[in-house]
Amino acid sequence: MTSQVAIRKCDDYDYARVTDAVHATLSSLGGIGAYIRSGQKVLIKPNMLSAKSPDRAVTTHPAVLEAVIREAQQAGGEVRVGDSPSAVFRGLARYWEATGYRAVAERTGVPLLNFEAGGTIARMIDGSEYHLARHVLEADVVINLPKMKTHGLTLYTGAVKNLYGCLPGFQKARYHKLYPKPEDFSRVLVDIYTCIRPVLTVMDAVFAMEGNGPSTGSSRRVGLILASADGIALDAVANRIMGYKPGEVHTTRIAGERGVGESDLDRIRIGGPGIESVALSDFVLPPTHLLRWVPRGLVRWAGRFLWVKPRTDVSRCTGCGVCARACPVRAIEMKDGLPVTDYDLCINCMCCNESCPEGAVYQEMSWLARRFS
Known part of the structure; x- marks a missing residue:
């Protein structure tokens, strides 16, 4: 079946505009009801890389998070939000506060989950064992909410890279040590994505990060919300919008080669404005590019x-x-x-x-x- 990526324009984080854009992308994919049944446990995984305010373009914006939460709740889902940022040893509370997620949780009545405290479940893939957050693997539905950003090691962080936060604790540092080369590390990222297989990915590309990503780059208005049931197809489209060549981003290429998702733009159906009409010719890629x-x-x-x-x-x-x-x-x-x-x-x-x-x-x-x- 042909993978579809829905794209809608959204110029800023005005909540009404974000809600309209998110709803339009999901409607283009068959509506939220096609992915969530009433009573299912829904885990939403945003990009909460660091305890930075939303205007820094480091994390998924809280307006996007809230819009997706509301959609899932309307479908009858029992929604939870969770992540495991890299410096979580300093305490998770400051992350929830700085990113605006705690305020969203209070407005929507959604619990915020600490992946470190929830334990892990082991999963094997191609001979490698990964201890993934129990909260993620015990959810009936996982919705992935990446932020469009550059990355010094992997060039790009999106649907695949965002799920690295499903490894609690110091495991993340361990895999960086074991697989220091970008291509080898990207294979680990694809392994993790394959273990989790989110049913839906919604990308915050209203403001992206260019240059020295994923933490200290510059905020760049892109003005888009992207969504797909195929996170690999979404990454392929986002790669093109940012200016990467086909196959240049290892995670997208490897996932496509493994058949995890569709990475060939010619085989991806776009709902909304065409890729070339929203692609950026001057997006600043990372210094390692x-x-x-x-x-x-x-x-x-x-x-x-x-x-x-x-x-x-x-x-x-x-x-x-x-x-x-x-x-x-x-x-x-x-x-x-x-x-x-x-x-x-x-x-x-x-x-x-x-x-x-x-x-x-x-x-x-x-x-x-x-x-x-």
Whole structure:
């Protein structure tokens, strides 16, 4: 069956406009009733990467979350919202507050779930075992709410990458350590998506993040809500809108090759404005983007001069040490109240960038890398 991606324009986060756009995308897919039956337990997984305010474009906007909650409730679903951000060891309450999700939960009467406290269930796929949040796997329906963003390691974070938050605790750091290469890590992400298989994905692309994503990039108005029962098809469409070439984003390509979803744009039906009418020619991709196209021989020859690595803006750093605790390979050590990175150990996973509450970690490029970008 042909995968369909619904697209609707939505210029800002005015709640009435967001509600209309979300409802229109779901109606284009057959309506929310096609995915939820009355009495089913519904788990909604937003992107709650860090405790940032909605205007920073780091997390799924609360207006989008509330609109999807209301749709699910109207279908009779028993709705819950949950996530496991990377620096959750500092406490989850501040995430709910900063993102605006607690206020949404109070308005809608929806419980907020702590994946760390709920335990895990093991799932095997292709010989690999993943301990996924019990709250997710015991739900009858999972709805995925990613934010359109760039990512320094995987180039893009969307439907597939968003479900990495279904791994509670320090497992996330473990897989970064075991699979430091972007393509290998992307296979892990596709494994996790395959284990969960959300029935519906709704993407917040009203304001996206470009440049140094997923945490310290720039907010960019895209003005869209996207939805699909096939998260891979949605990612393929979002990749094209952002300016990536077909097959360039590993997660989308690998998932398509495995048959998890449809990654071929020619085989995806679009409901709403055509892709080319909303595609952006000047969306700023991450600094690591064009380095993927540099011949490996040149990288080996010019390794001393061709690099992208995390750096700390000491003027913004508060010395909290979150980056050091989040680093999967212990490449960061706190000295005199500031983080110091051992680049011989660093694997460029950008966990420090994702977890920094002050947005003080950025991607620095060598002069040669800047030439390629």
